[in-house]
Amino acid sequence: MILIADLGATNARFCLTMDCLTYSNKANYQINNFDSVEELCLAYLEDKGLKNINKAVIGVAAPILGDKVSFVNTNLEFSIKNLEKKIFSGGLIVVNDLELQAYALFNLKAEDLSYIGKKNLTEGPKILVAPGTGLGLAGILGDAVIATEAGHINISNKMLRPDLELIIDRFTEENHRSPTYEDFLSGKGITYFYKALSGETNLELSSEEILLTRGDKYSLQTIDVLNYLLSSYLRYMALVWGSHGGVLLSGSIVNTLLLEEDYQEFRNTFEDSETMRDFMRTVPLAIVLIEEIGFEGGLELSKKLK
Numbered sequence: 001m002i003l004i005a006d007l008g009a010t011n012a013r014f015c016l017t018m019d020c021l022t023y024s025n026k027a028n029y030q031i032n033n034f035d036s037v038e039e040l041c042l043a044y045l046e047d048k049g050l051k052n053i054n055k056a057v058i059g060v061a062a063p064i065l066g067d068k069v070s071f072v073n074t075n076l077e078f079s080i081k082n083l084e085k086k087i088f089s090g091g092l093i094v095v096n097d098l099e100l101q102a103y104a105l106f107n108l109k110a111e112d113l114s115y116i117g118k119k120n121l122t123e124g125p126k127i128l129v130a131p132g133t134g135l136g137l138a139g140i141l142g143d144a145v146i147a148t149e150a151g152h153i154n155i156s157n158k159m160l161r162p163d164l165e166l167i168i169d170r171f172t173e174e175n176h177r178s179p180t181y182e183d184f185l186s187g188k189g190i191t192y193f194y195k196a197l198s199g200e201t202n203l204e205l206s207s208e209e210i211l212l213t214r215g216d217k218y219s220l221q222t223i224d225v226l227n228y229l230l231s232s233y234l235r236y237m238a239l240v241w242g243s244h245g246g247v248l249l250s251g252s253i254v255n256t257l258l259l260e261e262d263y264q265e266f267r268n269t270f271e272d273s274e275t276m277r278d279f280m281r282t283v284p285l286a287i288v289l290i291e292e293i294g295f296e297g298g299l300e301l302s303k304k305l306k
Helices: 037-047 080-086 097-107 162-175 187-198 207-213 217-241 252-257 260-271 277-282 293-305
Strands: 002-007 011-017 024-030 055-060 068-070 077-079 091-096 113-115 126-131 135-141 144-147 246-249 285-288
Touching (some): 002 097, 011 293, 037 055, 055 097, 055 293, 091 097, 091 293, 097 135, 207 217, 217 246, 217 252, 217 277
Parallel strands (some): 055 091
Antiparallel strands (some): 126 135, 135 144
């Protein structure tokens, strides 16, 4: 059996696979309740009464630059070699969490996608983008998946809407730096937008509640500005990657933020390039509907440990 873990900045999701095709024994933990990745893995194995599990595929919300891995949005770090030695001596694969998710795209079915515009994916380069606690992006080139830190790019000031300019100016004044796309296209960005637009300082609504409300005018304004910024970001990333094979979105935030009624305007903004409009019109754009996309990607990677 092989353990699969998708460790984000907020949630740690675990499952097991026996055949690298299906998974079972799902569990979810709050990352901040644990002091180490080793403790997290052992807690899962103990809770499920599992022994002799010595292989694992783990996705982490962090760049993989060597043996030492430090999470970006939470205070966890670990040594890959030590984790392998202590628990997973049979084999351990550690990748960026968006890289883990992107491996699920090799086995997509038609019902796994909701297209924004009537376009089908092609064999060309693709990108997967997932707003969450942070903002992740992974590229897919042929059989290769490439992790990035593209969420940390500063927001372009090209053709900003007045309402977004005001929010950016406020953020810059408060934080003494320019905002990145991750600052806004994330859970913390949702609440920041709502506060900036409504003037509320003691906000009791969660980011999920803001997106689900939609009857509150400030929620609607927040959703509208976020969709504009997200579609603009996807346009820039599609041009950088030359991702004519497809631009894909995943995660619970996207599925709550972007409804079918928003698709046409979202697509219009995505294609709104002064010099590359014809190219943008050819790029497929879709939401991935797979609920546990990290687990599905883990199944694909687990085949390397069989």
